[in-house]
Amino acid sequence: MTMKLPRLSPKWAPYVFISPFLLLFVVFGIFPLCFSLYLAFQSWEPTGGLKAMEYVGLANFTFALKDAWFWKALKNTLWLAIASGVPQHLAALPLAAFIHTSFKRLRDGVIAVYFLPYITSTVAIAIMFNALFSQDYGMINAALAQLFGMEHIDWLHDVAHVKPAIAFIVFWRYVGFNTVLYLAAMQTIPGELYEAATLDGASRWRQFFHITLPGIKPMIFFGVTLSVIGGLQLFEEPFILTGGKGGLQQSAMTSAVYLFREAFDFNDFGGASAMSWLLFVVVALLTWLTNLAFRTRKGKQ
């Protein structure tokens, strides 16, 4: 490395080093956010060009709050977040415990397999499940018919079934990820605790509930927070599985999908911006509540 760079004094060095990052951060992080706030107060017909903006005060916000679809999308989002989030963690905890206690040699391989859904492209996965969930020719219906004699369900076009289908896909995607997270956390619990408990005659179940779970509480908190935020911003799976439209009767239209449609299908950028800020308030609120929930429980302990 024979770079002849100008001599940088230690005084200015920090600013030089953070400036590329800072520049990008301001241009692509801060500024657009401020502009989005500005846009939330404007009415804008995009095909008229940038000059076509006009100030409308809180009209976009009141529109969003009165819009039945806004609330429907929010309900869908909450439903999906809970239906996909809760099972993820309920399944991940015992799975992690099983791997932790039973797998020594194959552990790395198992972890790699469990992590695989998480690192795969959502589009590829959604396309995959689109075929698997096909009403007449899908694997899932074929298996259900074979095993339980169930009739074929129209997973993707039936109002009652499209959300469970999506929840299932999201569950599949993240349960392995959470398992690995919990596994990592379990590895930090000192073995002596377990030894002492076994000597006291505590069963494996009691050990799990009284040593393992409390021991990984911070990680559970982390994982659940990720699920809450991730669930509330669910976009790709519902988008791909419903062809970008949100499904029959908008049953699979999450808030993020509705936001996208409002901006890019119905060309209402002002309204969509207002909606995104309202949703942000919801997400912030729920994240704070999650935080609260975990802190209280910690206190009780």
Added chain:
Amino acid sequence: MTAAVTTVPAIGSGGAAARASRWTAYLIVAVGALFMLAPFWFMFVFATHSHNEIFNLPPPLWFGDDLLTNFKLLTERLPFWRNLGWSVYVALMATVLTLLFCSMAGYAFALMEFRFKKPLFGLVMATMLLPQFMNMIPMFMIMDALGWIDQQRALYVPGAASAFGIFLMRQFATSAVPKELVEAARMDGCGEFAIYWRIVLPLLKPALGTLALITFIQSWNNFINPLIVMRSLSNYTLPLALRSLQSTMNTEWGALMCGSAIATIPLIVLFAITSRQLIAGLTAGAVK
């Protein structure tokens, strides 16, 4: 830093009951693994069947012989090589830029002093909690203002200011780079850039590796950003190209599966080689 593997009372000890519970554990975990792998299996199997074979009762469970036909259809309907090329290009550029900018800034945050350091870092961390959808419209507007719509740089430049990347770099730099070493080099007359390049970066290697992997994977799989800023089929990255193929009226599912499989394979290979590193890096960050 490295999580010590705790010794848990071996379940093997004990009688038949303990052995049964051990085998239950094996079984459950194995079923879980199959559950994770099954869709991939079908993806690869379907990639070798024609559209009519896929949409058939019962669906195929083993490989067929239509892989080449599917691939031919795929390249007929999409500028597939271009899309693949763009995915590679964008992912590489994103990785290089992110590593560079985040390591520089992370080093500065960790080992240098400057005004507003704390509040600035707080601000950056706060944006990590921002939901993705806040960015949808602003991203479009800023790219439009810059004239970057339908250009690849719109995909890899913004992400270089990754809050997670800074977090990781700063964490690692704080623990892996001794301040005294830097001071000593400075007193020896080493230039600031030289310190960064020759001393700090090599020490940051493990974190750089993890960040590189995460960035590459995220960039490769990214769908929303290309959806918002890209407009021409020949400029699309793979996820967007596949979705475009899926939304045609007369979808050829064999070709689509083939494309999906090809989009997935590079990451699987990459992951297979680096999984330990990646998971260790991620969970180490999380456990903190």
Added chain:
Amino acid sequence: MTFSDDFMRGVRTFAPSRRAVLAAGLAAAVAPAVRAKEARTLTVAAFPLVDQIVKDAIPQWQQRHPDVAINVVMRQYDDHHTAMTTALSTAVYLPDVMALEASYVGKFSDGGGLSDLLQPRYDIGRYRDRYVAYAYDQAINHKGQVVAAPTDIGPGTMLYRKDLLDRAGLVESDLQPSWDAYVDAGIKIKKATGANLIGNVKTLKDLMIRGGLHKGQGIYFDADSNVLVNSPRFQRAFELALRVRRNQLEGRLETWSNEWAEAFRRGATATELGGSWMVGQLANWVAPKTAGLWRAAQLPETTWVSYGGTYYAIPRDSDPQKKALAWELIEMMTLDPSRQLAALKTQDAFPALLAAQDAPMLEEPQPFLGGQRARVLWREAARHITATAVHKQAKFAEDAVNAELDSVLDDGKDIRTALADAASLLELRARR
């Protein structure tokens, strides 16, 4: 000031030294290549199958303008219109010629992003009588500007499986007196053959709500942005859709899905309602093996509607130097009967040009329709269609109404309530 002018001026200015002569020789060798680079390219943005129609026109264009190349940028239907929306709002990467589907013409017409073709430099007004009346009228915005030129239309038609009707002892005219008769026939068909009347009842609803509009009225909104979904027109459409569902005459298939196409292939769907271009789709990939079994007829209850159609527009902010050429291309595509008929022949795009409609090609028997001279029917239908205004919020309205229809059909919601709910949703947006 062409390259050759400059070149000659340079030669005259400087004394021809040996070096200069050598340079001149080299320049002369390079000149043709340089002049070729100055050749212009017209960018046309289109979606399938319009892109092919434009590409087929290139040889004819090259004869007229050998130095102007045409670059057709193709995107899928949805992506194309999204890209056009973006291009219009950012005024960047605007094509010189923009192909638009009829509903999007309505969406963009008032935004000011498309050039007014009535301006003297284009003067589309003088061609008004050459186009199918409603197609021309459809492109007129609220300011009276004509924002696009029609190239093909989609006259509404009813397609039916003659063999299935035969088995049920029915003829075409049994389905046509009224929409109720159509549904009654569906019951008989189901009984006799087990086939469904229609794949998706929404198509029935779509065609019913398009009928009986006054000039200038939109489907969902009127000229003053009042919401129209509470009208008897919608009420009747919903009632009939419910009747179809209750009698299990509907395949409940998503249009264009695998299962929907498969139903056609297996003879599980007896009729289809839509634009004339549907025949091409059926023949090309949906159910090619059912060729010869289908016939076309006018829609029940003498409903004259348009379902689809393509236009060409010139963006207001596109390259001004190419606008004249862009217009020339549009004139060629829309006013030259040979191009209109070529599109009809290869892509089943029904001409918007009246002169083309008089060509003998329209009397040709259609093999897919068992030799029927269906195009004559569609020509007749096109003459009766009146233009419908397309409101800015029409796309949203379509989704909202469909959602309410689903709740009526699937959840047993009361029709009046459903339409009232849709109305209140639309009222919130009507004047945004």
